[in-house]
Amino acid sequence: MKIHEYQGKQMFQKYGVPVPIGIAATSVDDAIAAIPKVQEQAGTDVVVVKAQIHAGGRGKGGGVKVAKTRADAEAAVKKIFGMQLVTHQTGPEGKKVQRLLVEQGLDIAHEYYLGMLLDRATGRVTVMASTEGGMEVEEVAAKTPEKILKEPIDPATGWQDWQSRKLAKALGLSGAAATAFAKFMPPLVRCYDEMDCSLLEINPLVTTKDGKVLALDAKINFDDNAMFRHKELEAWRDPSEEDPRELEAKKYDLSYISLDGNIGCMVNGAGLAMSTMDIIKFYGGKPANFLDVGGGATAEKVTAAFKIITGDPEVKAIFVNIFGGIMKCDTIAAGVIAAVKEVGLKVPLVVRLEGTNVELGKKMLAESKLNIVAAGDMADGAKKVVAAAGGKS
Amino acid sequence: MSVLVGYNTRLVVQGMSGAAGAFHAKQMVEYGTNVVAGVTPGKGGAKVAGLEQVPMFDTMEEAVRLRGANASVVYVPPPFAADSILEAAAAGVQLVVAITEGIPVRDMVKVKYVLERDYPHVVLVGPNCPGVITPGQCKIGIMPGYIHKPGNVGVVSRSGTLTYEIVHQLTSIGLGQSTAIGIGGDPVKGTDFIDALTWFNEDPGTSAIFMIGEIGGDSEERAAQFVKDHVKKPVGAFIGGQTAPPGKRMGHAGAIISGGKGAASDKIAALREAGITVAPTPAEMGSTLAKLLA
Numbered sequence: 110m111k112i113h114e115y116q117g118k119q120m121f122q123k124y125g126v127p128v129p130i131g132i133a134a135t136s137v138d139d140a141i142a143a144i145p146k147v148q149e150q151a152g153t154d155v156v157v158v159k160a161q162i163h164a165g166g167r168g169k170g171g172g173v174k175v176a177k178t179r180a181d182a183e184a185a186v187k188k189i190f191g192m193q194l195v196t197h198q199t200g201p202e203g204k205k206v207q208r209l210l211v212e213q214g215l216d217i218a219h220e221y222y223l224g225m226l227l228d229r230a231t232g233r234v235t236v237m238a239s240t241e242g243g244m245e246v247e248e249v250a251a252k253t254p255e256k257i258l259k260e261p262i263d264p265a266t267g268w269q270d271w272q273s274r275k276l277a278k279a280l281g282l283s284g285a286a287a288t289a290f291a292k293f294m295p296p297l298v299r300c301y302d303e304m305d306c307s308l309l310e311i312n313p314l315v316t317t318k319d320g321k322v323l324a325l326d327a328k329i330n331f332d333d334n335a336m337f338r339h340k341e342l343e344a345w346r347d348p349s350e351e352d353p354r355e356l357e358a359k360k361y362d363l364s365y366i367s368l369d370g371n372i373g374c375m376v377n378g379a380g381l382a383m384s385t386m387d388i389i390k391f392y393g394g395k396p397a398n399f400l401d402v403g404g405g406a407t408a409e410k411v412t413a414a415f416k417i418i419t420g421d422p423e424v425k426a427i428f429v430n431i432f433g434g435i436m437k438c439d440t441i442a443a444g445v446i447a448a449v450k451e452v453g454l455k456v457p458l459v460v461r462l463e464g465t466n467v468e469l470g471k472k473m474l475a476e477s478k479l480n481i482v483a484a485g486d487m488a489d490g491a492k493k494v495v496a497a498a499g500g501k502s
Numbered sequence: 503m504s505v506l507v508g509y510n511t512r513l514v515v516q517g518m519s520g521a522a523g524a525f526h527a528k529q530m531v532e533y534g535t536n537v538v539a540g541v542t543p544g545k546g547g548a549k550v551a552g553l554e555q556v557p558m559f560d561t562m563e564e565a566v567r568l569r570g571a572n573a574s575v576v577y578v579p580p581p582f583a584a585d586s587i588l589e590a591a592a593a594g595v596q597l598v599v600a601i602t603e604g605i606p607v608r609d610m611v612k613v614k615y616v617l618e619r620d621y622p623h624v625v626l627v628g629p630n631c632p633g634v635i636t637p638g639q640c641k642i643g644i645m646p647g648y649i650h651k652p653g654n655v656g657v658v659s660r661s662g663t664l665t666y667e668i669v670h671q672l673t674s675i676g677l678g679q680s681t682a683i684g685i686g687g688d689p690v691k692g693t694d695f696i697d698a699l700t701w702f703n704e705d706p707g708t709s710a711i712f713m714i715g716e717i718g719g720d721s722e723e724r725a726a727q728f729v730k731d732h733v734k735k736p737v738g739a740f741i742g743g744q745t746a747p748p749g750k751r752m753g754h755a756g757a758i759i760s761g762g763k764g765a766a767s768d769k770i771a772a773l774r775e776a777g778i779t780v781a782p783t784p785a786e787m788g789s790t791l792a793k794l795l796a
Contacts, residue, residue: 232614232690334606337580338581376663379661379752380661380664380714384743386743403603464646487784
């Protein structure tokens with residue numbers, strides 16, 4: 110799960126990680142009202158108006174403006190709110206800005222990059238830092254990998270103060286800034302750990318001319334598997350940032366991702382689901398979605414999954430590809446039959462069943478008299494569904 | 503011959519009183535696996551319908567002490583699964599197979615750390631995996647038993663259902679399996695490709711290996727290097743997610759192309775460079791390996 114910058118900063122504040130003074134707003138009026146408040150609290154006229162969307166690259170797309178006066182700030186609010194913000198992460202259609210963060214302007218001395226994520230090779234959460242703040246970290250990693258410093262966190266002892274000192278030294282921090290950095294790190298690491306983050310990026314982390322260290326940005330993703338420990342985070346979910354079908358799928362614990370093709374896929378297992386997309390493309394078709402119904406799905410969940418697929422107007426044919434393990438073929442059959450009874454079936458349906466309780470599943474489908482094209486194996490099913498969807502695209 | 507599991511395996515089912523645990527415990531017993539105990543806290547002495555012959559205990563310690571168990575399989579729900587894995591290791595089993603899907607990364611980081619520090623000889627397979635099977639001898643996990651056939655191909659896979667797919671294809675063309683290991687799709691896991699490749703390489707009963715990877719991470723690249731340096735047996739491979747868009751997590755917590763890393767094309771190139779034959783589609787995994795053996 111992803112959250113907005115302002116939400117991330119609220120979380121930082123709760124943990125004692127320094128952030129600039131700022132107020133979030135969900136309307137032009139609220140944002141304009143926030144300007145004098147921020148100016149007064151911060152004791153400066155300079156404010157920054159920042160579009161709140163989940164995608165990165167907002168500054169380059171015109172979603173971040175520095176304003177030196179109240180009038181300039183109001184103009185920036187009016188310009189950014191409601192705009193269709195296009196960045197390298199939004200796709201060409203962009204993303205409508207419906208939330209703003211009005212924040213104090215800072216007297217920045219230097220910008221840094223700070224990130225935390227799991228290093229899979231070591232199995233440890235690792236802090237990454239670089240003096241190249243504000244730049245795309247992927248670009249820094251590709252061009253000058255030596256500029257990215259890494260400090261792994263020991264699962265038993267946690268982050269140690271010497272690691273803060275080592276990083277501060279390597280980043281070229283000294284005096285008040287080095288001290289501030291040493292105070293900045295422990296609550297940040299605690300936040301990552303306690304909140305089950307899967308990615309935390311501060312780009313840029315800044316030092317000010319008066320020796321403070323602050324998080325000027327906050328990009329946080331949470332481990333979806335740990336949501337049972339953080340029910341409060343549900344309130345931070347922004348439905349406008351999510352695909353409506355993906356949202357519907359989430360309600361049923363289904364793993365669904367919208368794609369731009371016309372062949373609906375229902376598969377069990379992530380690997381098989383990805384490979385089903387691969388083989389559809391191999392035979393010249395285009396998948397409309399990735400859908401893993403998972404192992405523990407009930408017939409009700411399968412029904413929900415099937416309805417999500419048939420609800421996509423682009424879908425011209427459906428491929429159900431199941432190799433039952435923990436998932437039983439009869440459960441799939443029951444779910445599909447129930448869904449078709451409820452919403453009908455307007456496009457060709459190709460079904461390939463194999464694995465646990467396969468005979469029972471096939472028998473149920475045959476007795477249901479549904480108009481189903483049976484497939485012998487994956488390749489056979491992929492060829493049949495590509496043909497049914499109107500051939501190669 | 504085989505690796506990890508066989509006739510000598512004495513298995514405990516952790517979470518046997520739950521729906522998934524009970525269903526698959528029955529399937530394992532039917533397959534011939536020596537299921538010697540079930541463990542669910544608070545259910546010691548109880549009977550699970552259809553598994554009346556398998557004694558239930560509250561703790562792993564009892565299962566090991568009273569039943570001589572040497573392996574366990576975990577069907578415990580995600581919030582309690584990490585605890586169950588560590589309980590099994592502390593009780594003294596040699597192998598823990600974690601089927602549970604959805605264990606938080608934070609929990610697995612700790613599990614992996616404690617296993618490496620305190621129980622270096624315990625093998626963890628998974629989590630979020632289909633399990634391990636030595637056809638005809640011992641099935642631990644959730645894979646459908648009937649698709650397997652005893653033989654000489656070692657299978658290791660990050661994806662559960664693709665493991666079934668390759669095994670089914672191999673069996674259909676008459677190629678049996680020595681052992682099939684599903685290592686699971688999570689970013690922090692126990693057994694990785696290199697562990698399985700090491701065992702298969704040393705196993706006299708394995709004459710060829712098929713590995714199935716997927717997008718995300720770099721364990722396929724590291725495995726490719728290992729094969730190049732150490733493995734003398736023919737190796738076939740397949741990578742799932744060749745058409746997956748970057749930045750979208752494809753179901754498995756580990757399957758995401760991020761920061762320009764983990765793409766299928768890089769993995770396929772590394773595998774080919776190591777002399778591994780890569781199947782062009784998931785429907786041609788079995789035939790790809792058959793050609794290597796012809």
